[in-house]
Amino acid sequence: MASITKKNNVNYRCLSVLMLGSLLVGCEASLNLEGVAQEMDKPIRRTDQFQGVASNGSTIVAVGSDGLIVTSAVDDLTWNRKDIEGSPSFVDVDSCSDNTFVALSIDKRVWISDSQGEHWLPTELPTPEDMIDVSCSPTNDIWTVGSFSTVLHSSNKGKSWTESTLNEDALLTSIQFLDAQTVLVSGEFGVLSKTTDGGITWSAPEYIPNDFYVQSAFFKSITEGWVAGLSGKILYTNDGGLTWNTQVTSTESPLYGFIESNNRIFAYGDHSTILELSGERWQSIPNAQSPVYIRAALQLTKNTLLMTGGSGALYTLDVPLRDMKISQQ
Template sequence: MTSIIKKRYVDNLNFYKSSGPTLAKLETTGLALVISLSLVGCEAPLNLEGVEAEKQKQVRRTDQLQGIAANATTLVVVGSDGLVLTSPLDQLSWTRHQLDDAPALVDVAVCPDESFVALSIDKKAWFSRDSGATWQSKKLPTAEDLLDLTCAPDNSIWVVGSFSTVLNSTDKGESWHETTLNEDAMLTGIQFVDQNTVFISGEFGLVSRSDDAGMSWNTPEMIPNDFYTHAAHFTSASEGWVGGLSGQILYTEDGGISWEKQLTPTESPIYGFYSVGEKLFAFGDHSTLLSFTGQDWAEIDTHGRPVYLRDVTQLKSGNFLLAGGSGSLFSLAIQPTSGK
């Protein structure tokens, strides 16, 4: 599985498609009739008040939230069924939007020019120049599945996906350039450390660096034991962390040539990293939120349900805003352990 959360949409879609004939067969056997007869005499009138009340909420339990980004004035959160939530940065007051055709959105980023860009699983990039109020889509010209995007310091858009594919656009999606590392691996992340240094990471422990803003890529280094990289975070051309299954976090100080396993207090998959100044955090499944202590990782109590956390950002108040499964979107005061 390439990314447990981002690929869940595709898996669910395939399940429902394949279930059609099976469900029809069950009906012809009379199973549906048996069930309906067993309920005769005990059926209560439906109470739809709770359903209607839920529909009136800006954030709902059925929302599967996938990404957060913020410019100078606005927070944008994206998720399932074309969901876009916007809020003023200085106060959490959400407005709900839905994109045309309800695409499954898997990521969102903000560019230096304050515009937003989002990625949907149907191979489209979505652009907003008005702080998330309206969006325009651009089709990505590739047959590959796409999982992650970022906006570079020069406002160019970068997207990565299957068969180690990298696409970039310098004109807000009007045209795209596609390249590949010719590795049969799903890329799950791309990060600009600075204007010229870029890392891509993904399946089978693949890590590759560009020193010329993505124009060329170093021969990929492979993390041992086919490590599946859900998330990567680099602070320089040499220092970085990767997170994967079973709560594993690895550290490199030589640009990915060698890796050291760091101790974590969880066995839940790690889905992302977030840095604030010198502080580094990791987050993942089962409401996992960790703080780096300088040598290993300490757990932060999120007081949450056992849902996945997909993204984190810091609010002006200093609190963290966390987003994830089952409509999880909440603010949390953080007292991180001091570290490097």
């Protein structure tokens, strides 16, 4: 009898557990999607991953993954969201001197809009290469660079393209105009090249030491410039790339870009890193934002920058003094 009683107790306990599980399932609250709906109604969402920002003086356009485009007037940061059909992943955007905008998506398309960033028309890029950076020249020509050191150039708003290459199996990551004829490109394996005739001919590539992977480059002139890369490294040249010196930074985070504002030079990157050049050293600027990457920056006013990047980061940074003040939009 003792064994029978023990067995019955075990069965009873098992039945009780099953009944308790049923009660818990039955009492579970219905899924509340109100918070999700509220988040989706916002022009800026926590899931947004911004990759580029540009301004034509009156309108700001920021772009990102999954067809993300937001616009705002420069003098009133009220954002309007546009989700482009097909959800192309935008990797960069620039403004042209005629006030139009040009954006690049990872699916080998360039998108051209009006001066308000309202209407976007795509054009296919005639290349098998992956293009990752786009720029508009002072004469409104569109340029884009990418894999196999490829440079594409259009002088008629994307109706036709001219393709050239440095014949290097390297990814070009940066293109910068110093004037309508002088252009510098740089990228993987420390490749650096320039043209002084608007892209008709390119100089033989110079090579930044140690196969330095250029995430971004900024040149104040044909001779003086900086390149940023992984592990928080910044190199400086004052002879057009013939020699490079490593400058001290206060971070080991990857750096993605530079911006010059009011005769000051800033670098930015992963973990919300913002640096300012002081002499030959880069000093960290306190940043109240969460540790997400900063992918692009824009000068709003003489002393205000707009920073944008991961997890919906789109905020202003006031830079009048060394003691910086952060304000969230």
